Amino acid sequence: MLTLASILTTTALLSLAMAIVLGSLLRSSVPGVQEWFASNLMVVIALPLLALRDLIPDFISVVIANTVLALAAAYYFVGCARFVGQPPRWKLLISSIVLIALGLIIWRYAINSIPVRVLIMTTFFCTLCVSSSVVLLRHKPPHRNHYNYWFAAALALIFAACQLTRGIYFITLDEPSSTMMFDNFWNIVLMVIGAVTLPTMTMAAVMLTHDSMLATLEDAANHDHLTEAMSRKRLEAVAREQIMRAAKLARPLSLLIIDLDHFKRINDTFGHAGGDEVLREFARMTRASLRDGDALGRLGGEEFGILLPNTDTNGALAIARRLREDSERHLISGAFGECHYSISIGIATWRDGESFDRLSIRADRALYTAKNEGRNRVLVDEHNNLDSLTSAAA
Secondary structure (H helix, E strand, O other): OOOHHHHHHHHHHHHHHHHHHHHHOOOOOOOHHHEEEEEEEHHHHHHHHHHOOOOOOOHHHHHHHHHHHHHHHHHHHHHHHHHOOOOOHHHHHHHHHHHHHHHHHHHHOOOOOHHHHHHHHHHHHHHHHHHHHHHHHOOOOOOOOOHHHHHHHHHOOOOOOOOHHHHHHHHHHOOOOOOOHHHHHHHHHHHHHHHHHHHHHHHHHHHHHHHHHHHHHHHHEEEEEOOOEEEHHHHHHHHHHHHHHHHHOOOEEEEEEEEOOOOOHHHHHHHHHHHHHHHHHHHHHHHOOOOOOOOEEEEEOOOOEEEEEEEOOOHHHHHHHHHHHHHHHHEEEOOOOEEOOOOOOOOEEEEOOOOOHHHHHHHHHHHHHHHHHHHOOOEEEEEOOOOEEEEEEO
16 A cells, blocks of 8 residues: 555645645636636545545545545536536536445445445546536637647546546456555556646646636737727737738728717716717627628727728728618617717728728728718728728718
8 A cells, every 4th residue: 555655645745736836826817716726625635535544544534535536526627617618517516426425435334345436436537527528628719729628638538538447447356345456556557647647637727727817818908998899909910911811812801990979079978987888889889780800999089990801992881881870870878878979980992002001091081081071971082192082971
């Protein structure tokens, strides 16, 4: 048992180190971190109790220690589920752990069978590890680095395979139940594999947490916090990518620049809270009306830009007119009262060799003219020299 005790103690120390790492991430508010942290603490508590077998009462080293380990596995699964926004299924898990505890008591005190106890535990571990892999892979976010999800899932499957093999191995042993079973060569090999894999699974959880934190920071940098539209910097980056694609594929690309009319008057009448609500609702309505691939960004204040790939001037004009009409009918209600608003839109369609800055200048010039001509209208700039503006007033 000395070798097995050494493996269990080493694994407990590694789990303690990983728990400390996870503890530093508790303030991140990333879903699942608290459960992964709790899982490691359970392992740190349970493994030393298992290592003290024959030195402390069996009820502690067998029943309590294994029940705590089962709870650790449950916490790990719940952490994975919560991380990807899935329900934790605690009722089912707690019911299973209660049955495991009863099984451990029966197969220790009514019928003393180490192979059956090992099979009970390894089956539970295997089930939860496979479930963790499935939930991570099935619900991984589409625009995240999938490497971390596959790495975490693969480790869980390795641990599941190790536990399943260990359970099958023990149930096939034809010898009286005694602690000498644990000193068998193949059990030691499987325990070593598990001892290496278990802390690494936590390392994968840390990687997932860091990936989520980076994604949150990136999202905050790329989006306006009030309207959830793209930030100006992000919209410009997307526009340059789309211009390169339009040039390569010889496809049209149009830009709308939109200004909410008399927005200062809205703020003065309804307060800044009312003005903020108008901006939010306009952005929400606009996103709902755009197509896949269109990009909405907030350029600053009450000014927005919409990038329309694969859209010529006529197509952009149709979209802009519909958006102007929808805005004019849009009634926004709140604690501040009820507010109607209108918008003015400038349109420019990209010309071969034109930079995004030049395209923006033309769309902005069309918007400026639309505002000067009375607002609540759409104007199209059709030429690079900015000398010709086509009116499309309502």
